Amino acid sequence: MSRPKFGVRRRLVSIAAVLATAGGALLAAPSTAAAALPPHPIDDPVIYWNDVLLQLIRREGGSPVRMARSAAMLNAAMYDAESSYRLTWKGGVTSEAYLSVKKYAGWSEGPDEEERVLGRTAYNVLLKLYGPRQTQFLDAKFRERFGTEPTDGDLLDYTIVGPMVDQIMKARENDGSTNSEAYSSDGVPGAWRHTSYPDMADPDCDEDSDAVEPNWGLVKPFALASGSQFRPPTPGTYGTYEKLLESEEYKRQVEAVRKLGADRPTAATPEITRTTEQEAAAWFWANDLNGTYKPPGQLLQATRHVSEARGLDTYENARLFALVSLALADSGIAVRDVKYQTNIDLWRPVSAIRESGIDRNWKPLLKNVDGVNVSPCFPAWASGHATFGAAWAQVMERYFTTDRIAFDMTTDDKQSPVKTRHFTSFSEAATENANSRVWLGVHFPWDATDGLTLGTKIGDYVFDNRLKDLT
Structure with a gap:
């Protein structure tokens, strides 16, 4: 019927x-x-x-x-x-x-x-x-x-x-979200390629064409003028993969994630500098796997915790959740623009470390439920977690007119050793979220930094231009 x-x-x-x-x-x-x-x-x-x-x-x-x-x-x-x-x-x-x-x-x-x-x-x-x-x-x-x-x-x-x-x-009709054109890698050192190796077999990412949502940066935003409106300058600064890989900053980025994000020591990487607290935070923020509420869901859940603690009424909640969600949606579009629509579709740390010969046995901390080390199936630059988190934090700060609100957050990630973490400000949570991706071994530090900058600009723009206060 x-x-x-x-x-x-x-x-x-x-x-x-x-x-x-x-x-x-x-x-x-x-x-x-x-x-x-x-x-x-x-x-x-x-x-x-x-x-x-x-x-x-x-x-x-x-x-x-x-x-x-x-x-x-x-x-x-x-x-x-x-x-x-x-x-x-x-x-x-x-x-x-x-x-x-x-x-x-x-x-x-x-x-x-x-x-x-x-x-x-x-x-x-x-x-x-x-x-x-x-x-x-x-x-x-x-x-x-x-x-x-x-x-x-x-x-x-x-x-x-x-x-x-x-x-x-x-x-939202014809907003570009149904574009299923497959991804084709640039095919040179530095360019993203699938991260499924014999000892890291990932059936969801064993071809370059498996790259997730390569056209999402072209989707019509909910508030922004375009996905590229606040595109950070860093990818374009280098212009070519060759210049990027020759830069001293790139080498520092690789070295940082090699020591902070390794799953375990190897002969070539005998020391891991990640602390126990950083590892706990890395898993707390992950929510990468199916069966979790994913990064946007974790932030919506945090919005609920803050709302309930402060006693918002239904109309106030409707506006807050709408502002947060508009910012998260446009963050997803903008970060995919950086990943796929710029000159540099940056490879993941595991590719950078293994394929340059630094450490051919290196693996990121991130694993699937079967214990297999994996990396997200799309380019590294910039971090989606960082962008989502910063956009959320900025909307929350603008809505409540202060960053300094203490609150608890939860996680869906089954591998997290803790299920609740306490934060004293929205920006503290966003910064830890961004850094967690380096500690998991799936992002370089500048992915996190650029994601935070991008998300902050998106949060401000959404708050300044949508659902504006009439009083």
Whole structure:
């Protein structure tokens, strides 16, 4: 059986016709969704549906940049839907729309209307992004939240939910995210190539064409003018791989990660300078493997921790999660621009160290669940973790008007020796996140540095130009 559009039974079409005003607008009326909500440990609907997203990310796996795009679409749609609810029943809004908001028709506010507007918007956006693979899961999460079926009727689907879902989906049509053209390596020393060696067999990265999301830097951003808007100058400084490899700075970069990021000592690398604390942090921030909530999910979870500790209301949460998600999505686009659209598609440390003859037995600390050492299947420069983390930290600092907020963070990485870490500021967390990639042996220090700079600029731009405060 086909699913009714926006989860509305066809019988509501006749009801809608009866309740239509002379001008054709629909009146919000009681529905089967109006019963009291079941008890649930997550009170706020914005946080609930972001938790559902994190569960979807764990179930789906795949690229973190795609996860960030989903988060931006979900949270931008929920923010505009929440703003529409506020405009209709609470006297107005205090920050700008992402796309548009509307004052929708109705005699009076219905039971749990804010919850219904947000939940039905979130459910339908996620259904469009992850259905049909995850339809049963999403239906179960809807029933858990509302105690009803998502196909039960609600006139809000006509008056506000449908328009909110339609506008975010239309805004992202043909944004470049479906470009599946395979990657072709530059094929010279210094250029990225797959990192699957006989003693590091990685079935997910045993061909150069396996490179992940090589065209994502060309995807239309959510806030930036283009993925290259804040491109750091470092890759272009050298111009060619040959000049890069001849530079003294490059040699210092290789030496730093060789000692900090090695899995274990070898004859050629007898000393590892990474501390026990650095190794713990490296695994805490990893979240590279499928089954985790990936780097964007870890930052969304941290957003939840901070929000709950500071008692934000639903409208405040909708804006915060939207700002964070827009910044994360554009970070994914911008960092892929640096990795693939510049003159230097820098190889990973394991290639630099092995193929130059420095240490042919060197392996990075990062491993998959089978204990096989691996490197992410895309170029090193710049670090995605660093870019995501800095963009998140900057949005959080601007939103709360201070960097100095203490909070706890969690991890999904099963190899992490600790599940919670405490930070005294957003920038402290972002800096450790960036450095963790060097300690895992998968990035050079300048990947982290440039990622932090790039992410900070993105966070500032998003906050200055989207969902601006109207008060």
